[in-house]
Amino acid sequence: MEKKILKPIVKVKNLAKIYPPNVNALLNVNFDLYDGEFVCLIGPSGSGKSTLIKLLICEERPTRGHIYVAGRDITTLRNKEVPYYRRRVGVVFQDFKLLPKLTVYENVAFALEVADATPAEIKKRVPFILELVGLKDRMKHFPNTLSGGERQRTAIARAIVNGPKLLIADEPTGNLDPKTSWEIIKLLLEINQRGTMILLATHAKEIVDKLNRRVIVLESGQVASSQQKTYNL
Amino acid sequence: MITLYRIIKFGLVNFWRNWVLSSASIIVLAISILIISAFVSFNFVLQKAVEGINQKVDLIAYFNDSADEAKISQLQDVLSSWPEVKQALYVSKNEALKKWLANAEDERLKTIINEKDNPLPRSLEVKLNSADQAQKVIDFFEQKENKSLISKVRYNRIVVEKIVSYSRAVTKVGIILSGIFVLVAIYVVLNTLRLAIYSRKEEIDIMKLVGASPGYIVFPFVVEGILFGFLGAIIAFILSLLTLQFGISALLPPEVMTELSSFLQLSRINLGILFLFQLFLGIIIGVICSLIGINRYLRKL
Numbered sequence: 001m002e003k004k005i006l007k008p009i010v011k012v013k014n015l016a017k018i019y020p021p022n023v024n025a026l027l028n029v030n031f032d033l034y035d036g037e038f039v040c041l042i043g044p045s046g047s048g049k050s051t052l053i054k055l056l057i058c059e060e061r062p063t064r065g066h067i068y069v070a071g072r073d074i075t076t077l078r079n080k081e082v083p084y085y086r087r088r089v090g091v092v093f094q095d096f097k098l099l100p101k102l103t104v105y106e107n108v109a110f111a112l113e114v115a116d117a118t119p120a121e122i123k124k125r126v127p128f129i130l131e132l133v134g135l136k137d138r139m140k141h142f143p144n145t146l147s148g149g150e151r152q153r154t155a156i157a158r159a160i161v162n163g164p165k166l167l168i169a170d171e172p173t174g175n176l177d178p179k180t181s182w183e184i185i186k187l188l189l190e191i192n193q194r195g196t197m198i199l200l201a202t203h204a205k206e207i208v209d210k211l212n213r214r215v216i217v218l219e220s221g222q223v224a225s226s227q228q229k230t231y232n233l
Numbered sequence: 234m235i236t237l238y239r240i241i242k243f244g245l246v247n248f249w250r251n252w253v254l255s256s257a258s259i260i261v262l263a264i265s266i267l268i269i270s271a272f273v274s275f276n277f278v279l280q281k282a283v284e285g286i287n288q289k290v291d292l293i294a295y296f297n298d299s300a301d302e303a304k305i306s307q308l309q310d311v312l313s314s315w316p317e318v319k320q321a322l323y324v325s326k327n328e329a330l331k332k333w334l335a336n337a338e339d340e341r342l343k344t345i346i347n348e349k350d351n352p353l354p355r356s357l358e359v360k361l362n363s364a365d366q367a368q369k370v371i372d373f374f375e376q377k378e379n380k381s382l383i384s385k386v387r388y389n390r391i392v393v394e395k396i397v398s399y400s401r402a403v404t405k406v407g408i409i410l411s412g413i414f415v416l417v418a419i420y421v422v423l424n425t426l427r428l429a430i431y432s433r434k435e436e437i438d439i440m441k442l443v444g445a446s447p448g449y450i451v452f453p454f455v456v457e458g459i460l461f462g463f464l465g466a467i468i469a470f471i472l473s474l475l476t477l478q479f480g481i482s483a484l485l486p487p488e489v490m491t492e493l494s495s496f497l498q499l500s501r502i503n504l505g506i507l508f509l510f511q512l513f514l515g516i517i518i519g520v521i522c523s524l525i526g527i528n529r530y531l532r533k534l
């Protein structure tokens with residue numbers, strides 16, 4: 001990597017998640033994410049990638065361990081604080097998770113609205129972000145009239161509209177064909193270039209190879225490898 | 234302020250774009266409101282009827298023309314001192330005549346009786362505090378020394394008592410049924426709203442993931458609940474107007490209608506109150522139900 005990456009923004013320490021009665025989804029996971037990084041998270045199905053992401057966005061509480069984001073331990077956030085934390089971390093999923101009753105514009109604006117943005121900010125920011133993801137002419141469409149790629153672009157627009165430091169993507173290309181997948185990855189690269197850290201969980205080997213970025217490998221709930229070179233499965 | 238506007242707008246948009254479930258909820262709510270307000274107004278009218286009956290004279294004792302005026306006033310004093318007696322009013326021959334003249338409709342009849350030739354007896358009109366006390370007064374009139382003064386005792390009490398006890402029973406049943414219907418309404422509306430909320434479970438999860446605070450998630454549903462209540466109340470009100478206008482006259486025989494007309498007029502005057510009551514009921518049920526319905530989805534992170 002040519003960039004100097006020194007400051008860890010995310011520190012995962014001795015993280016474990018045990019689903020009752022005894023599913024060890026994560027066992028003692030440790031890694032750091034540095035400012036400006038684009039990191040791929042890979043591993044076989046059931047290795048705990050999604051579980052890790054759920055812990056990173058406070059959707060679940062860990063059984064043991066800590067996650068520090070910008071110095072704050074998010075595993076101890078009170079329920080009331082969780083929404084504020086989530087506004088500062090973007091998430092994208094395989095199934096897009098768009099609000100079906102809202103248009104593309106409204107879906108993106110919603111993330112700003114819940115963050116108490118002013119109408120003026122929303123009017124300025126939403127078209128700008130939609131332009132960035134290439135959906136300017138789809139603003140008034142409802143999600144069910146969009147292609148998979150367009151839906152994922154909408155979800156990405158929503159995830160970055162609040163200007164998060166970290167964007168987490170859980171298999172964002174899982175439902176897309178190779179060409180569309182690569183377009184989405186290129187969009188993520190562009191967002192990364194603009195200064196947002198990206199954690200990309202994926203199954204797609206070609207993408208990981210082509211990206212040639214740092215890879216964290218999970219295997220049965222543990223980090224099997226976390227080097228900064230290309231990892232070949 | 235801007236947040237409030239957004240929340241309300243979001244609620245309205247959701248309401249509109251889920252119109253099938255929305256209208257189902259509204260109809261259920263309207264029927265519930267209608268039934269509850271029917272019972273409440275029925276109770277209200279009955280209450281008024283009972284009050285009206287209680288205002289009327291309960292017993293009238295007519296005196297023989299030979300009876301001693303002093304003894305009559307003594308009797309009046311005794312009765313007046315009883316706690317059960319609300320009022321014991323002495324009606325002299327002249328007063329009786331005046332009343333009769335005032336009530337007589339046929340002009341020829343009025344000429345038959347005049348002050349000099351007045352066959353109308355003196356009387357004592359007794360009003361009681363409660364239905365149960367008539368017998369005591371009757372017994373008093375039946376006593377030997379009093380009986381000789383009195384030509385006749387007329388009392389409406391037997392009929393009145395029947396009405397009163399009947400209406401009391403109806404009131405009790407009405408209150409119980411109203412209570413049951415409030416619960417049934419809440420149950421039905423709650424389940425309709427739960428269905429509406431359940432069908433939007435994923436949306437709620439998405440809203441949370443985007444960073445919406447619980448208030449932001451709850452209030453659109455509360456807005457919807459209020460809207461359900463509001464529209465339900467309007468429908469219920471229109472239905473009650475139709476019922477008052479056509480339903481009652483179709484159900485009841487005309488002679489009962491004339492008896493009831495004063496009460497119905499009374500409820501016409503109170504239509505505004507009825508509407509406010511229905512609005513209150515609808516909004517309360519709507520809000521309570523949406524709060525209960527959404528609660529379980531908020532506990533999860």
Ligand SMILES: Nc1ncnc2c1ncn2[C@@H]1O[C@H](COP(=O)(O)OP(=O)(O)OP(=O)(O)O)[C@@H](O)[C@H]1O
Pocket residue numbers: 019020023024025043044045046047048049050051052
């Ligand atoms: N809510 C849950 N309750 C119980 N077990 C769970 C739950 N969620 C996940 N698990 C288990 O935890 C393990 C890790 O699951 P996870 O979804 O994190 O895997 P993954 O790496 O994302 O897999 P995939 O690549 O298929 O998405 C699996 O064995 C799964 O069955």
Ligand SMILES: [Mg+2]
Pocket residue numbers: 049050051170
């Ligand atoms: Mg997964």
